[in-house]
Amino acid sequence: MKKFMVVCLFLHFTLESCYKALPEPKNATLPEITTVGANTFGCLANDLVWQNDGNRKGPYSSTIKNEVFSLFYLYQKKDNAVLRIYGQMTYSNTDQQLSIDIYNKDLLKTGTFPISSASFEDFLKSKKYDFIDTLNPPLVKIIKLDTISKIASGTFEGNIYTKNKLEKMTIKNGRFDVKLK
Secondary structure, X not given: OHHHHHHHHHHHHHHHHHOOOOOOOOOOOOOOOOOOOOOEEEEEEOOEEEEEOOEOOOOOHHHOOOOEOEEEEEEEEOOEEEEEEEEEOOOOOOOXXXXXXXXXXXXXXXXXXXXXXXXXXXXXXXXXXXXXXXXXXXXXXEEEEEOOOOEEEEEEEEEEEOOOOOOEEEEEEEEEEEEOO
């Protein structure tokens, strides 16, 4: 038992030493709204700046080999087109992810669409928001969708809730300008 405790302590301190604290940004801002495939993704999540620049920089990122930690793609599923935008918080010392899915047959053109599913997870706080009110869903406005250059750009906003709907995450001023995979 004593050896087991020593091994556990050794592992704890070894893993803890892998953690490299990142300085919190001063005056963090959202990325500009652009339409050039700049691979930007950000919003205000409960009035705090949340953004992804394509690189994982969370507490345990130094232990992860694949540094690119964002995903943007468009594909056909039955009668609907599907746009998925997923990213990990990258400007601060957190471990959060945000994903948005839109399923719509008219998605291959610009316009405003209800978000079909969304998820905001904070792994350090073990908190997950992934319930959408179907009577008042979050919305995404596609301002550019170029399937030749593989660029999708737009804005989004709305509320997502915990499963029991006791807590709400308000997403405002969301924007993305991504190269699709």
